[in-house]
Amino acid sequence: MTDRLPPHRYGAVAQALHWIIAALIVTQFLLATLADDLPTGMHKLALLARHKSFGMTVLMLAVVRLAWRLFHKPPALPPGMKNYEVLLAKLTHVLFYVLLFAVPVTGWLMSSAKGYTVSWFNLFSWPNLVPKDEAAFKILRSRHELVATVLFFVAILHILAALKHHFVNKDDVLKRMLPFTKTGK
Amino acid sequence: MIKLRTIGSVALFAIAMSVGAAPAPATKPAAAVAPAAGSPAAQLADTAHSQLEFSGIQAGAAFKGVFKKFTAGVLLDPGNLAASRIDVQIDLNSLDTQDAERDKSMRGPDFFDVARTPGAHYVTRAITKTAKGYAATGSLTLRGVTRDVAIDFQYTGATLTGTSEVKRLDFGVGQGEWKSTEWVGDPVKIQFSLSLKPAH
Secondary structure (H helix, E strand, C coil): CCCCCCCCCCCHHHHHHHHHHHHHHHHHHHHHHHHHCCCCCHHHHHHHHHHHHHHHHHHHHHHHHHHHHHHCCCCCCCCCCCHHHHHHHHHHHHHHHHHHHHHHHHHHHHHHHHCCCCEECCCEECCCCCCCCHHHHHHHHHHHHHHHHHHHHHHHHHHHHHHHHHHHHCCCCCHHHCCCCCCCC | CHHHHHHHHHHHHHHHHHHHHCCCCCCCCCCCCCCCCCCCCEEEECHHHCEEEEEEEECCEEEEEEECCEEEEEECCCCCHHHCEEEEEEEHHHEECCCHHHHHHHHCCCCCCCCCCCEEEEEEEEEEECCCCEEEEEEEEECCEEEEEEEEEEECCCEEEEEEEEEHHHHCCCCHHHHCCCCECCEEEEEEEEEEEECC
16 A cells, blocks of 8 residues: 555555454354354364454454554545534444454453463464453353444444445445445545 | 272282382392382372372363372382382362363263273383483373373472373374364373372
8 A cells, every 4th residue: 555545535454454354253253153052062162262263363453453543544524424423423433443352352351261261273372361260251251242242233333324325325435445446536 | 089099009009019029139228218129118199289280282272180089109219110110090080170061071972981981090110210300101091091101200208290291192082073183182291299198
């Protein structure tokens, strides 16, 4: 990518981070749902190991993304948005950044409390954040599920908003995050 | 537990008998403090103050477990290693990896199969002096399979501590899908710390 940031579009790095993280989050929900239904066994162990590795990847990318966001201004919101729409859009985005940290960190905490050290694709282990504690594990598991559920609904809202901008408002809000497209002006 | 103790005592008795039957050494040390060569005193691990720990790799991360019930008989004379021996009986059912689900799986037919083979047995065959302490070779019988296993240890007279490493698949610990080492590693490290007391 060039140093110039097109005023009406997200840059290549911001787009890449957005879509990679989005794909990982979808994968995470699928892995968690599949693993939940499985009996104890190697299949479950494998799915949860991947879930943890992908989750730690999200956490690492969230750090990169937050840093990128702090130093790169995003394109401005389209004109004509109502005050509450602007507020809702900003709130959703702030919530996303919080959740991108909260979901993996509660998962990491939960695994630590269970006494299962988190590995990253069998390559290295992350330190345990808390000592093993079954009661803490149960609380952290419910917290992990709670923040993941919030993430799910925020993502639904985000997708619906993007579609509304594209199909109802007919503005560039969706397109400027899509690679291989051109935005007006 | 009682049964295990009995087995341990019998094993120790058997060692004592075999050691007693061994030919007496030609010379006996004069010093009173040195244990009499050729007749090392039988010692038993004080299990309340002893630990038998294992650690493996699961999903890329290390995990630890202990066997809470085991008996260890020790006949060790640094001056007569040929007559020395260590004999350990392990109650596999007493394993504890701090996770009930994992413990249950490990007791099950795919791993230790405790319903069929509730115990493991290790007995040394030869003990040699090393730079750091001692090395022993012996046989480990686990899940009906007997294989040679080497241990390294230090012996102070009152304690015996050491390490070993085994490959779980050598003993069939991990059947079916668990034969894969992708999610559960093959090598298992063993650490032991025995507090010894006289056998009688």
